[in-house]
Amino acid sequence: MSSVRPYRHAVVIGASIGGLCAARVLSDVAERVTLVDRDELPVEPIARRGVPQSRHLHLLLARGRSALEELFPGLSDELIAAGVSAIDLQSDFRWHLDGYLVRPEPSGLIGLAVSRPLLELAIRSRVEALLGVTIADRCEVTGLATSPDRARLTGVRTRNRADDKAESTIDADLVVDAAGRGTRTPVWLEGLGYTRVPEERLGIQVAFISRTYRREPHYLDGHIGETFSPYPGRQLGGVAMAQEGDRFIVTLAIRGEEKLQIGRAAMADYADSFSPGIAEVIRTGKPLSEPAQMRFPASIRRRFEQLDRFPEGYLVIADALCSFNPRYAQGMTVAALEALLLSRLIREGGHELHLRFFAAAAALLDTPWDLMVSGPNVEGERTEEMLAMDQYLERYRAAAAKDAVLGTELIRVINMLDEPSRLFAPDLAERVNRTARPCSR
Ligand SMILES: Cc1cc2nc3c(=O)[nH]c(=O)nc-3n(C[C@H](O)[C@H](O)[C@H](O)COP(=O)(O)OP(=O)(O)OC[C@H]3O[C@@H](n4cnc5c(N)ncnc54)[C@H](O)[C@@H]3O)c2cc1C
Incomplete structure (x- = not known):
């Protein structure tokens, strides 16, 4: 990388997987990078409020592992040393897709059976150590600052979530929104006089319930994990996987308006209808956490590439751009790939980065999105x-x-x-x- 950096100060909204990957690539091209998150960021690998999905099972796919490795060399080995299993995604992890078990056989596709909090913490430690990068937690972005003609972003407005609730503006010549699926960008842009971004939704109405247990070697006949997707005629699905620290996490999914019961017996009965192995974990396992619940009404894709006008110096990445039904565990992989894409486009140089980024990201997103659209569970x-x-x-x-x-x-x-x-x-x-x-x- 040449020593001339095209950006003076880049601000990233959200210090989760998407924001951390973005900050990593921006640290190569900006003199300073500030990551802002409204949560108090834990120094231990524990779930946090701003990332409710961190209480649920996360599998890192092979492509995501290699993309993160490119961004953070040595990350896989570091996680494996911390007790994470590297797994063959066809033989160690079993996919029951719409009632059919993908025939287990070594594929050479190696993913990681890592907990979401540990992965985030490992990445954040790497990003924190980068020269010129600052992470400001308990700091909420409340709006955008722009040039008088509103054609260019000049920074973000923030509110300190610590005691004094102080409001201030952070100046920046590039702002990246990685605030997740609940991003305020569509509303902020509308407030600035831009057209509302077109949004595609694939309704799935899934509710998740997850709990962690002490791992026993015989769980799932010694396999690391397995997933059962719901399909028409069977509203229930679930996934279970070993994690670092001798833990086993179970996430149950139910479609429609039915409510999942969180008691041990009720959860085990649900699981029994599709996987006696997962039911056994719930019935006999020593719980290490309380059950956590989350609703996921729809996959959402925001089509910024279709807007005629968009402010210079602003980008949207990861779940804020497109958030998927977790059926195929692709969200973190997409976030890392988009960060690599951003890195490439900045290095190539040229004007109107947002136009180039949104067009290229749309092409990247077509792959996982088409897979979702073709799924049998989608409403409509x-x-x-x-x-x-x-x-x-x-x-x-x-x-x-x-x-x-x-x-x-x-x-x-x-x-x-x-x-x-x-x-x-x-x-x-x-x-x-x-x-x-x-x-x-
Ligand atoms: C139940 C479930 C299971 C999943 N399983 C998998 C899986 O197995 N594999 C996989 O790859 N992906 C999975 N995903 C997807 C994955 O969690 C996300 O794609 C990934 O975490 C990237 O998210 P993100 O960084 O874009 O946003 P998030 O992780 O949602 O983070 C957004 C961040 O922005 C912060 N923030 C929000 N608003 C503001 C603001 N105004 N100011 C400051 N900070 C703000 C939040 O505090 C948070 O830290 C799953 C998702 C769900 C819901």
């Missing part, structure tokens, strides 16, 4: 084309339960290593036709 009208795709993918999953090659290709797509269109390629379609028989789940 299905076009004929979608129905044909659903039918093919159903046959694909049935075939992948028997044919490990089809299974690996599917896991590669979930890992964002290949486009979903790969699953429709003639060689794979031929294997599906050969292998899939009309079969019951």
